[in-house]
Amino acid sequence: MSASTSSPNVVLGVSGGIAAYKACEVLRGLTESGHQVRVVPTDAALRFVGKATWEALSGQPVATDVWAQVSDVPHVRIGRQADLVIVVPATADLLARAASGRADDLLTSVLLTTRAPVIYAPAMHTEMWEHPATVANVATLRSRGALVIDPADGRLTGSDSGPGRLPEPDSIVELALRVLARGRDGLAADLAGHKVVVSAGGTREPIDPVRFLGNRSSGRQGLALAATAVARGAEVVLVAANVQLPIPAGVHLVAVESASELREAVLAAASDADAVVMAAAVADFRPSQPASHKIKKQGAGLDLALESTTDVLAELVGCRPVGQVLVGFAAETGDSQHTALEHGQAKLVRKGVDLLVVNDVSGGAVFGQLNNAATLLWPDGRSVEVGLGAKEVLSDAIWDGVRDLWR
Numbered sequence: 001m002s003a004s005t006s007s008p009n010v011v012l013g014v015s016g017g018i019a020a021y022k023a024c025e026v027l028r029g030l031t032e033s034g035h036q037v038r039v040v041p042t043d044a045a046l047r048f049v050g051k052a053t054w055e056a057l058s059g060q061p062v063a064t065d066v067w068a069q070v071s072d073v074p075h076v077r078i079g080r081q082a083d084l085v086i087v088v089p090a091t092a093d094l095l096a097r098a099a100s101g102r103a104d105d106l107l108t109s110v111l112l113t114t115r116a117p118v119i120y121a122p123a124m125h126t127e128m129w130e131h132p133a134t135v136a137n138v139a140t141l142r143s144r145g146a147l148v149i150d151p152a153d154g155r156l157t158g159s160d161s162g163p164g165r166l167p168e169p170d171s172i173v174e175l176a177l178r179v180l181a182r183g184r185d186g187l188a189a190d191l192a193g194h195k196v197v198v199s200a201g202g203t204r205e206p207i208d209p210v211r212f213l214g215n216r217s218s219g220r221q222g223l224a225l226a227a228t229a230v231a232r233g234a235e236v237v238l239v240a241a242n243v244q245l246p247i248p249a250g251v252h253l254v255a256v257e258s259a260s261e262l263r264e265a266v267l268a269a270a271s272d273a274d275a276v277v278m279a280a281a282v283a284d285f286r287p288s289q290p291a292s293h294k295i296k297k298q299g300a301g302l303d304l305a306l307e308s309t310t311d312v313l314a315e316l317v318g319c320r321p322v323g324q325v326l327v328g329f330a331a332e333t334g335d336s337q338h339t340a341l342e343h344g345q346a347k348l349v350r351k352g353v354d355l356l357v358v359n360d361v362s363g364g365a366v367f368g369q370l371n372n373a374a375t376l377l378w379p380d381g382r383s384v385e386v387g388l389g390a391k392e393v394l395s396d397a398i399w400d401g402v403r404d405l406w407r
Contacts, residue, residue: 008180010037011078011114013087013107014054015094016044018157019123019166023088024049027057029173035180038078040064040107042094065106078106079113086176087111089123089166090148092134098146099137117179117189120148121172121249126162145189147233149175149250167249175249178231178392189233190403194274196234198226199266201241203259205286207304208295217281219243221329221372221391225277226251228395237269241280259283259309266312267319275325275402278313279357285309317352325405327398328353333362341375348377355401357394376401 010030014023020041030037039054043064054062079085087094087107094107098120103109111118120141128134129151138148154165166172200222204212219240226238227248238251241262247253254265259282270276285306295302313328320326330347332340344358356377373388376397386397 007034007036008083009081010035010176010180011082011085011110012037012039012058013085013090013094013110014039014041014045014049015087015089015091015107016042016047017089017091017123018048019089020045020048022166022169024053024057025169026086026088026172026176027054029169030176031058033173033177036060038082040078040110042105042107044091044093063106076109076113079110080115082110082114082116084117084119084176084180085110085114086119086121086172088121088169088172090120091122092124092128092131092137095120095122095134095137095141095148099140117182118146119176119179120146121166122148122151122164123166124151124164125156125160126164129164142192142233145192145233147179147189147231149230150235150252152249153253168246171246171249174227175231178227181392182231191229191399192233194234194406195237195272196229196402197237197239197266197269197273197276198222198229199239199241199262199276199278199280199282200226201243202281203241203262203283204257205259205283205309206290207287208291208293210294213283213286214242215281215283217241219245219280220370221394222277222279223248224391224395225279225398228392228399232399237273239265239269239280241282259286259312263310263312263315267315270316270320270324272321273324274406275327276316276320277327277398277402278316279329281329281331282312283309313351313353323406325355325402326353327355327357327402330356330358331361332358333360344375344377348379354379354405355398357398 012027014020037058038060039058039062051062097108098111103112141148152165152167153163155161201219202215202217204214206212226236229236230250236251239254241256256262256265286309288305288307328351330344332343334340340360348356358375371388372391372394374386376384386394
């Protein structure tokens, strides 16, 4: 049972990797969000960041073994009182001990006794992350309901680079807050075992090496969809077109620029995906002959010959594997003959998707905003109105719809 405090209790486990220093920023982000945080490091973690640092930043005592304050039974009490346990970084050794059910220090004992959601943020060298033993340990933990996010791809210790880098602390904090927002339901990880593809952002079609045709999409809704899916346990491939916002922790990022690059990336990722959510604003037209040099300003104007781009969503509908759920987005405005919703209903029939998210973008609404409102449409005539609110709220509604279609 969770402790009855005014703010959620978070246990921050820290294992012995060089990325332990980044856990200090995770701790600060959680405490500044109004959470009580108890740090439980391993002995090895204290070789990287000392006990005094953890106690000063958290305002709570720090111990590594079960023999400290024995009368309080900390190896049971800490886990029982937690609303969330998050391990940053989770080394290969810690993952192995957790997967095998070891209880040889305070942190692994807490991991055994807690019934709160558990998040592991791995960080290690690429060879260790890709070793069959680590792969098996991660699969075991995920099968038990733990959320093991995939590490980032980037600079490691020394000159090494590759998968195994700890995601940015801010993105880990955001993930923790998403799981906490779901309460104990976060433990269910109802998208676990599913691979999903999310496209985000807006494509750019080159006019010349300097200029391009683009759109107003910031990618916020696509990023919110990706972050929410990770928090609900899914394996997420994020195809991001020209997104300048922070990338959520735990996603497989594929960065693209043009509609043709997005098409190639989405089709490749979708071949074995359980769901594809096309939240990106993909250009309908592109210059038919982009210039190889900067076009100089001459005369009164510039005439551009445009050609249609490939309809990626239609192509996905035509080649999708059995059981795959396809979600499309329709950014519509009303006109003299039809409302935005009526245009969306026509698009649902025309596209042949399983779920369509209709946004009324009249007057520049939605693009770049923190909030969103939409209508979800199904081919059987059902519809759900999602009122104006955080884009994460709409994201949860969309994933609820996808989950129900899987069922």
